[in-house]
Every structure is written in structure tokens, then in C-alpha cells.
Amino acid sequence: MNWSLPLGRLAGFDIKLHITFFLLVPLAVFPWGMQYGAVGVLFGAVLLAALFFCIALHELGHALAARRYGIKTREILLLPLGGLAILDEHRLTPRQELVIALAGPLVTFLVTLALFFGAGAAVAAGALELSTLNSSQLAPSWQSVLVWLLELNTILLIFNLIPAFPLDGGRALRAGLAMAITEQRATQIATMVGQGIAALLVVAAVLTSNVMLGIVALFIFLGARQEQVQGRVMTVLTSVRAGDIVQRQGRTLQIGDRLSAVVEAALVNQQHAFAVMQGERILGAVLRSDVTRALNEGSGDTLVQMLMRRELPQADSNDTLDTVRLLFMRHGSPVIAVFEHERFIRLAYPRGFR
Structure with missing residues (x-):
């Protein structure tokens, strides 16, 4: 089940709202409604929406900083306790992490600064009295929204910098x-x-x-x-290196083998995938799921080259497990070919990394 609702896009990033957010709405609206009726309910809803727009801007800061380093942001998710910029898995340098971490508070600081000058302009124009800058003393109005947002963004800024x-x-x-x-x-x-x-x-x-x-x-x-x-x-x-835990190649197939050979191999081996070879050179891989699909489709005793996956990401045996993990996530491939000194040694797959 998808627990988030799409709200649109901001600066090229998908903005989504987690459905648990609606648990917050009565808490934010009810006190205003009790005191000011329908106008209070509307005011509470507007204030809540404005606050979470500011939170979305905060998360946008993280996303823009990540984009600067070539890191994609899958979505910006708004939750009852705040927001979350969900970045693609990527190994960050300390400098990159520092810049991305501080980009959000920087945006919140700029928003707070803009609200501060806005409140100052309202005071200078006589639209807002200095004596009423305490948000609790203000009835629903655009001035109240301004003052409340100023206070809440200040709290948000300080809280995030803990x-x-x-x-x-x-x-x-x-x-x-x-x-x-x-x-x-x-x-x-x-x-x-x-x-x-x-x-x-x-x-x-x-x-x-x-x-x-x-x-x-x-x-x-x-x-x-x-x-x-x-x-x-x-x-x-x-x-830990990939070569430390990846065993040498198990059962392999040759390019001229047929589906029946794969079925036989699958019955006597626990391998998740089988490399398809031409001599000592790997051409692709056949997964158990590929075999099941071919049998269900009644493909007959077809050649394995008709079933195999040809484009396989490659890793070196000296690569760390983290590098291999990122390869899996980046390419979305169920298998990776592991090489040692340019010689294929084995297929690696998530289930095989125990």
C-alpha cells in the first residue's frame, strides 16, 4: 500500500504527503475552531499549510545541495513531525554531507529572515503593533499568519541545529x-x-x-x-571485500545449452542465477525466475541465449560490499558479475550476500 499522496512538483522534485499527516490536522485546527468558530478552523488550516510549505522549502534546500553533487532526490516527503528529502543511496564525503545537512537550515534561516523583515515592514506601515508581536495575543488575520510563521520557523531553525x-x-x-x-x-x-x-x-x-x-x-x-x-x-x-565472501563459480551454462539443461541445474543446485558462458567469457545470466517464466509460457526446449540477461553490471573482487550494494541499487539488476584480474569468478546477488 502506498502511504503517501502526491502534492505536485517543486523545482523538479516530487512532493508527497504521508497520510499520517492528517492525524495532525485536528490538533492544529481544533483549538482555533473552539475559540473563533469557522474562521478559526480556516485560519488553523491555512497556518498549518503555510508551515508545511516552509518545511518543504527546508527539504528543498537538502535536495538542491544533493543535486549539486549529482545525487538524485527520489521525493520530498512531508510527515507529521516534519519533512524528509529521500536521496538515492550514495556514499557521501564528509564535505558533501556537511553541505547537504546545512543546506536545509540555511533555507529556513532565509525564510525566517524574510518573515522578520516582513513583520518589520508591517510594523512600519502601522498594520502591526509591536505590543501584539506575541502570537498568542493575535486573532486570526494575515498578520497572525506572519507572526506565527516567524516564531515557528525560528523554533524549526533552532531545533534542526541541535x-x-x-x-x-x-x-x-x-x-x-x-x-x-x-x-x-x-x-x-x-x-x-x-x-x-x-x-x-x-x-x-x-x-x-x-x-x-x-x-x-x-x-x-x-x-x-x-x-x-x-x-x-x-x-x-x-x-569487507566482495572477493572475501563470493565463492568461486558454481554451476555454469554454455551458450549452446537449452532450457532443459537449466531446469536440471536448478534442481540440483541452490544457485539463484546461472552464468551463461562462451568458453571462459561470460555472456549473460539466467535466473530461476527466468526459467519459471519460460516454463509457464510453454517456450519449449529453447536455447538459453533466448532467456539470458545480457547487460550485467560488473564489480571487482577488491570492491567493498558497500560498492557492490550501491551497484545493485543504482542499476536495479538482480545479479552482478564479479571479476578478479579481469577474469570472471562468480555471479553475485542480494540473496547470496549473507
């Missing part, structure tokens, strides 16, 4: 540290800082009986914990 995962400040901290120490150590320090901040927020939430602060603390703690686990996984992926 040096804790999964916030932008946490990623910026890790990137900055990684310029001086190893990425693994930088991740460890950044996650420890994030968990420490989460612990302090829990104490503050208990002392002030602030449920929302407790939720934020949990959000930060879980984000730091997830990044810690991912850091350990990346340590393995970047230190």
Missing part, C-alpha cells in the same frame, strides 16, 4: 568530525552526543511535565540509536 541524530545538526556534527577523524569514530561520537541530549530532554520533560518534550527526546534517542546501528553495518560493508 547536534543530535537524526536532526541536521547531528549530521553536520558527524561530517565535521569525519574531516579530522575516521567516519566510524565520528559516527560513534555524534550518536553519543545525541543520546546524551535525549537524556537531558527526558529529565527536562519530567521536571516540567511536558509530554511533547518527552516525545521529542524519544525521537532523538531512537534516531541516534538507528544511526549507531547503521554505522556498525557500514563499518562491515566498507571493510
Whole structure:
């Protein structure tokens, strides 16, 4: 099931709204409706929409910075707790991560600055009184939208710069540290800082009986914990070579073999795919799913060259598992041909990487 709704495109990026966002609407609209009736409901809805447009701009900053480095953004997803620019899998240098992490807060800073000057202009024109700049004192009006957005964007800016995962400040901290120490150590320090901040927020939430602060603390703690686990996984992926775990070639097929030979091989081997060879040169691969499809279609005892996939991404046995993982994701191929000194050694596939 698709849990997000398309809203359109912004600067070439797809903007989507997660359906859980609608859980936030009553919380944002109800207080205004109770106090100001239908006008309050409309005002609450407009304010919420304007706020999330600002959040979309924040995520757009991340996406534009990623585009600068040739990294595609699959979509910008708006969630009840904020937004998320979903980038294609890519290994970032510390400098790239730092620029991408800070691009979002930079956009929010510019939006906040524009709102500040807008409020100043409204005060200068007499449309807004300095004494009413406290948003809680304002009734629904365009001035209220301006003041509320100014306050909320200021909070958003400060919150995102907290040096804790999964916030932008946490990623910026890790990137900055990684310029001086190893990425693994930088991740460890950044996650420890994030968990420490989460612990302090829990104490503050208990002392002030602030449920929302407790939720934020949990959000930060879980984000730091997830990044810690991912850091350990990346340590393995970047230190183990494909040649260390890819066994030498198992059962292969020759270009002149027929479907019956593939069926026989599939019955006695657990391989997910079979390389099709011409001598020692690989020409393509046949997957078990290709065999099943051919049998269901009644293709007869056809030649394997009619079934095989010819365009296979290639990896070297010295490539790290992370490089191979990115190849799988980038090409969308179910198999990759692994070579050692330009000699084919085996097909690799996700199920085979255990």
C-alpha cells in the first residue's frame, strides 16, 4: 500500500504527503475552531499549510545541495513531525554531507529572515503593533499568519541545529568530525552526543511535565540509536571485500545449452542465477525466475541465449560490499558479475550476500 499522496512538483522534485499527516490536522485546527468558530478552523488550516510549505522549502534546500553533487532526490516527503528529502543511496564525503545537512537550515534561516523583515515592514506601515508581536495575543488575520510563521520557523531553525541524530545538526556534527577523524569514530561520537541530549530532554520533560518534550527526546534517542546501528553495518560493508565472501563459480551454462539443461541445474543446485558462458567469457545470466517464466509460457526446449540477461553490471573482487550494494541499487539488476584480474569468478546477488 502506498502511504503517501502526491502534492505536485517543486523545482523538479516530487512532493508527497504521508497520510499520517492528517492525524495532525485536528490538533492544529481544533483549538482555533473552539475559540473563533469557522474562521478559526480556516485560519488553523491555512497556518498549518503555510508551515508545511516552509518545511518543504527546508527539504528543498537538502535536495538542491544533493543535486549539486549529482545525487538524485527520489521525493520530498512531508510527515507529521516534519519533512524528509529521500536521496538515492550514495556514499557521501564528509564535505558533501556537511553541505547537504546545512543546506536545509540555511533555507529556513532565509525564510525566517524574510518573515522578520516582513513583520518589520508591517510594523512600519502601522498594520502591526509591536505590543501584539506575541502570537498568542493575535486573532486570526494575515498578520497572525506572519507572526506565527516567524516564531515557528525560528523554533524549526533552532531545533534542526541541535547536534543530535537524526536532526541536521547531528549530521553536520558527524561530517565535521569525519574531516579530522575516521567516519566510524565520528559516527560513534555524534550518536553519543545525541543520546546524551535525549537524556537531558527526558529529565527536562519530567521536571516540567511536558509530554511533547518527552516525545521529542524519544525521537532523538531512537534516531541516534538507528544511526549507531547503521554505522556498525557500514563499518562491515566498507571493510569487507566482495572477493572475501563470493565463492568461486558454481554451476555454469554454455551458450549452446537449452532450457532443459537449466531446469536440471536448478534442481540440483541452490544457485539463484546461472552464468551463461562462451568458453571462459561470460555472456549473460539466467535466473530461476527466468526459467519459471519460460516454463509457464510453454517456450519449449529453447536455447538459453533466448532467456539470458545480457547487460550485467560488473564489480571487482577488491570492491567493498558497500560498492557492490550501491551497484545493485543504482542499476536495479538482480545479479552482478564479479571479476578478479579481469577474469570472471562468480555471479553475485542480494540473496547470496549473507
